Amino acid sequence: MYAQMIKSEATQDDPEKLATFQARIDAGEKIEPKDWMPAGYRKTLIRQIGQHAHSEIVGQLPEGNWITRAPTLERKAILLAKVQDEAGHGLYLYCAAETLGVSRDELTEMLLDGRMKYSSIFAYPTLTWADMGAVGWLVDGAAIMNQVPLQRTSYGPYARSMVRICKEESFHQRQGFDIMMKMANGTEAQKRMAQDALNRFWYPSLMMFGPSDKESVHSEQSMAWKIKMNSNDELRQKFVDQTVPQAEYLGLTIPDETLAWNEEKGGYDFAEPDWSEFFDVLKGNGPCSVERIEARQKAWDDSAWVREARLAHAAKKQAAKVAAE
Amino acid sequence: MTKEWPLWEVFIRGQHGLSHRHVGSLHATDAAHAIQNARDVYTRRKEGVSIWVVPAADITASSPDDKESLYDPADDKVYRHPTFFDIPDDVGAM
Ligand SMILES: [Fe+2]
Ligand SMILES: [Fe+2]
Ligand SMILES: [Fe+2]
Numbered sequence: 001m002y003a004q005m006i007k008s009e010a011t012q013d014d015p016e017k018l019a020t021f022q023a024r025i026d027a028g029e030k031i032e033p034k035d036w037m038p039a040g041y042r043k044t045l046i047r048q049i050g051q052h053a054h055s056e057i058v059g060q061l062p063e064g065n066w067i068t069r070a071p072t073l074e075r076k077a078i079l080l081a082k083v084q085d086e087a088g089h090g091l092y093l094y095c096a097a098e099t100l101g102v103s104r105d106e107l108t109e110m111l112l113d114g115r116m117k118y119s120s121i122f123a124y125p126t127l128t129w130a131d132m133g134a135v136g137w138l139v140d141g142a143a144i145m146n147q148v149p150l151q152r153t154s155y156g157p158y159a160r161s162m163v164r165i166c167k168e169e170s171f172h173q174r175q176g177f178d179i180m181m182k183m184a185n186g187t188e189a190q191k192r193m194a195q196d197a198l199n200r201f202w203y204p205s206l207m208m209f210g211p212s213d214k215e216s217v218h219s220e221q222s223m224a225w226k227i228k229m230n231s232n233d234e235l236r237q238k239f240v241d242q243t244v245p246q247a248e249y250l251g252l253t254i255p256d257e258t259l260a261w262n263e264e265k266g267g268y269d270f271a272e273p274d275w276s277e278f279f280d281v282l283k284g285n286g287p288c289s290v291e292r293i294e295a296r297q298k299a300w301d302d303s304a305w306v307r308e309a310r311l312a313h314a315a316k317k318q319a320a321k322v323a324a325e
Numbered sequence: 326m327t328k329e330w331p332l333w334e335v336f337i338r339g340q341h342g343l344s345h346r347h348v349g350s351l352h353a354t355d356a357a358h359a360i361q362n363a364r365d366v367y368t369r370r371k372e373g374v375s376i377w378v379v380p381a382a383d384i385t386a387s388s389p390d391d392k393e394s395l396y397d398p399a400d401d402k403v404y405r406h407p408t409f410f411d412i413p414d415d416v417g418a419m
Contacts, residue, residue: 095350314354
């Protein structure tokens with residue numbers, strides 16, 4: 001998902017405190033910033049929320065790529081609003097992470113020097129306008145699958161930021177599907193572009209949910225802490241079941257010859273993505289991995305003077321105010 | 326590395342007649358800047374008619390450890406709730 005392969009941190013706390021903490025979570029209580037929490041819970045959450053926030057921020061880049069080249073002024077305004085929402089999502093999540101005792105600058109630095117990751121999906125390029133449709137439809141669609149249950153996560157600030165985010169996501173997915181409808185019902189060339197975008201984004205979208213349950217060994221503790229609400233395979237299945245009929249509606253073909261309805265399980269059978277590709281992308285070897293971090297680094301460096309000047313200006317104003325009193 | 330911008334807590338009045346509610350926090354260098362940022366971050370869809378910003382450092386919060394001493398005294402004063410009193414049905418709505 002936006003937070004992939006989050007390893008839950010071991011915790012060596014007082015067993016009695018741990019038991020009380022777990023009982024609170026089991027009772028559905030929310031944990032708030034000043035409450036006692038196991039060190040492992042805090043650390044795991046910083047990593048998970050931080051990675052989620054970074055994904056929202058880096059996720060602006062593949063879509064930002066098309067703002068100046070949107071086909072109409074209306075599409076441009078819509079895409080701009082969508083990308084601005086993603087900036088907002090990043091900010092809500094950074095604030096939630098900060099309540100756990102990490103600073104905003106530390107988070108940014110950890111992204112830039114590779115200690116923290118962002119979702120594998122944003123390491124892929126957006127080559128045509130149809131990709132804006134595929135990203136909204138599939139990528140935001142997959143994100144919604146994961147974010148809706150996270151509204152019930154045990155950490156209060158995280159849950160509340162998820163509520164805000166979920167309110168905004170449905171616009172994202174619908175604007176993407178709207179682009180896909182237009183393209184899929186357009187000229188032959190437009191239809192080909194739509195199909196090509198689906199072909200390229202299908203497997204990377206399936207990867208968003210993370211490796212198969214058989215391989216993700218870190219889930220158990222996170223599930224008990226209610227910071228992971230569903231298993232990777234469960235959400236991936238749900239996503240496929242929801243998306244296949246939508247592709248049929250568009251008259252597009254899911255690039256998977258093995259895809260078939262399985263009456264018994266009441267869902268589709270489908271091919272797994274290439275997991276070696278996923279692990280490679282996560283290591284920073286995606287087609288756009290270098291470019292993405294370079295863009296973030298440039299934005300961080302180029303805006304350093306703004307961060308400094310703003311502070312200097314506020315200090316000057318404050319001094320003048322004190323002098324006048 | 327330069328100093329980080331201070332943290333502000335943001336409160337928004339959703340509609341006329343309602344009280345302000347905490348919606349989240351943000352970083353800004355002064356109050357006017359915090360209001361501007363709050364507008365962009367928290368009210369992109371007309372979520373409010375009024376914004377308050379407060380420096381996070383100026384908020385004093387009760388400690389979770391004080392829960393008992395702060396709230397337990399209310400436990401034995403159930404008569405503060407109207408349901409404590411049995412009013413016969415014959416009296417009508419009260
Ligand atoms: Fe988002
Ligand atoms: Fe997104
Ligand atoms: Fe989104």
